[in-house]
Amino acid sequence: MEKIIIKKERNYLKMSLKALYYIVVFSLIIWGFKGIEYKGIMKTASSSINALLDGFIHPDLTYAKDLTIDGLPYAVLETIAIAISGTFVSAILAIPFALLASQNIVGVKVARVGKVIVTLIRSFPELILALMFISVVGPGAPAGILALGIHSIGMLGKLFSEAIESMDMGVKEALESCGGNYFEVLFRAVLPQVSPELLSYTLYRFEINMRAASTLGLVGAGGIGAPLIFAIRNRAWSRAGIIIIVLIVTVTIIDQISGRIRKRLV
Amino acid sequence: MIMPEERIIVPKPDRRKKIATIITVIVIIVGSGIIAHFNIIDVFRNLSKGVSILKRMFWPPDFTYIPNIVKPMLETIRMAIVGTCVGAIIALPIAVLAANNFIKTKWLHVPLRFILNIFRTIPALVLASLFVAVFGTGAFSGVVALSVFTFGLVSKLTYESIEAIDYGQVEALISLGANKLNILRYAIMPQILPQYLSYTLYGFEVNVRAAAVLGYVGAGGIGQLFEFNLAWRKFGKIGMIIIFSFCVVMIIDLVSSSIRKRLV
Numbered sequence: 001m002e003k004i005i006i007k008k009e010r011n012y013l014k015m016s017l018k019a020l021y022y023i024v025v026f027s028l029i030i031w032g033f034k035g036i037e038y039k040g041i042m043k044t045a046s047s048s049i050n051a052l053l054d055g056f057i058h059p060d061l062t063y064a065k066d067l068t069i070d071g072l073p074y075a076v077l078e079t080i081a082i083a084i085s086g087t088f089v090s091a092i093l094a095i096p097f098a099l100l101a102s103q104n105i106v107g108v109k110v111a112r113v114g115k116v117i118v119t120l121i122r123s124f125p126e127l128i129l130a131l132m133f134i135s136v137v138g139p140g141a142p143a144g145i146l147a148l149g150i151h152s153i154g155m156l157g158k159l160f161s162e163a164i165e166s167m168d169m170g171v172k173e174a175l176e177s178c179g180g181n182y183f184e185v186l187f188r189a190v191l192p193q194v195s196p197e198l199l200s201y202t203l204y205r206f207e208i209n210m211r212a213a214s215t216l217g218l219v220g221a222g223g224i225g226a227p228l229i230f231a232i233r234n235r236a237w238s239r240a241g242i243i244i245i246v247l248i249v250t251v252t253i254i255d256q257i258s259g260r261i262r263k264r265l266v
Numbered sequence: 267m268i269m270p271e272e273r274i275i276v277p278k279p280d281r282r283k284k285i286a287t288i289i290t291v292i293v294i295i296v297g298s299g300i301i302a303h304f305n306i307i308d309v310f311r312n313l314s315k316g317v318s319i320l321k322r323m324f325w326p327p328d329f330t331y332i333p334n335i336v337k338p339m340l341e342t343i344r345m346a347i348v349g350t351c352v353g354a355i356i357a358l359p360i361a362v363l364a365a366n367n368f369i370k371t372k373w374l375h376v377p378l379r380f381i382l383n384i385f386r387t388i389p390a391l392v393l394a395s396l397f398v399a400v401f402g403t404g405a406f407s408g409v410v411a412l413s414v415f416t417f418g419l420v421s422k423l424t425y426e427s428i429e430a431i432d433y434g435q436v437e438a439l440i441s442l443g444a445n446k447l448n449i450l451r452y453a454i455m456p457q458i459l460p461q462y463l464s465y466t467l468y469g470f471e472v473n474v475r476a477a478a479v480l481g482y483v484g485a486g487g488i489g490q491l492f493e494f495n496l497a498w499r500k501f502g503k504i505g506m507i508i509i510f511s512f513c514v515v516m517i518i519d520l521v522s523s524s525i526r527k528r529l530v
């Protein structure tokens with residue numbers, strides 16, 4: 001009987017590289033764990049967890065029914081409004097950035113610069129943008145809208161440019177050969193082709209912005225975050241409970257609706 | 267004989283529906299602008315104020331402040347590493363239980379997914395402020411918040427990729443009489459491990475960014491320094507913190523995404 005011998009290839013360089021890899025990763029993890037000082041859970045922790053859970057079980061329903069400007073419904077509405085306006089602003093601003101980052105529109109060299117710009121915008125945290133805009137337009141929803149509007153350019157610009165780069169260039173060439181100028185090409189060839197994808201990405205970003213808008217209030221940029229952080233700092237757990245429950249429900253509903261529309265778009 | 271002229275009638279698309287959709291969208295956008303008191307003229311009127319603050323932040327850059335930033339920045343990275351590790355390790359078994367092709371009873375994965383969804387809906391910053399209220403200020407609260415957040419993110423992505431595995435391998439093992447653990451070890455794990463690691467790295471990237479702002483609610487890291495300087499309106503120092511953390515985040519992103527590309 002013939003034996004089949006599978007020779008194990010041993011590439012020592014590769015193996016030692018792999019070992020080095022593991023060592024680096026594990027030492028990083030150990031370094032991380034060593035640095036986090038664990039002061040021990042506060043004595044009050046168990047009682048505050050109990051109070052917190054109690055707040056979630058008995059949420060403050062009068063706050064949820066308060067239809068005035070200080071009530072929860074208005075705060076939720078304001079959060080949604082911030083997310084919508086911010087997304088709208090960024091979707092419009094993202095189009096020029098996306099064109100600047102698309103190889104088939106402006107050429108490889110310019111597109112590379114455009115991509116770097118978009119990446120830089122994306123890595124700038126929206127919370128810090130919000131803080132900057134608060135010092136410009138004062139605390140409130142407009143600061144949140146501007147923060148979301150600028151920050152979202154990063155992601156939308158990248159996704160938009162990818163959509164533009166993968167479009168059918170024939171239409172653009174046809175228009176150019178007929179003597180169409182730059183704007184005619186843009187509005188009759190490029191945008192009509194990519195608009196379903198653009199809308200779909202915009203809706204996706206809206207879902208993300210909805211979550212972001214709910215945290216912007218923590219720094220004073222409007223929306224549901226402000227009453228939430230007040231409730232948490234004052235340990236008003238029944239109020240924090242109702243806000244978080246309503247937040248989860250709202251975000252989930254909006255995700256569902258937006259997801260349905262997105263499925264029909266593309 | 268002359269043929270009667272044939273006419274091609276192209277049915278017009280229903281314009282009313284289109285117009286109604288456009289009007290609805292415009293009403294929603296304008297309405298939300300009004301609710302949020304967004305006034306574009308106000309923005310331009312205050313533009314000079316913004317430019318002057320930007321100038322104070324970034325010009326001239328205050329390099330002397332860097333030594334003070336390094337330590338909290340390291341703490342931030344530590345928080346991200348620990349949070350990612352803990353969250354991702356818990357996420358793996360839960361993801362296996364939440365996938366509908368490994369354990370097929372509905373009563374397990376439907377409620378599990380519901381809980382996972384809730385975890386993912388709560389923003390990391392809100393989680394952090396909750397944990398600060400419970401555990402006190404400091405990096406530990408931030409780590410717990412990041413763990414919970416990573417857990418939600420990684421477990422969702424992982425159970426989705428478990429559901430998308432090549433099921434032929436599982437069937438082959440079943441036909442050989444393998445039990446559930448064998449299937450897990452020899453059919454599911456080898457297929458999802460690269461993706462799981464890639465999701466974990468992605469979670470790490472997200473966590474570095476999140477950890478940088480968690481300090482704002484008192485959960486340790488560089489955000490605390492940021493908040494302190496903001497309270498004293500020391501814009502030059504704030505600018506330096508922003509530049510520094512920006513560079514660190516970019517470097518981590520580059521390294522992590524190049525590893526991710528090689529993984530999957």
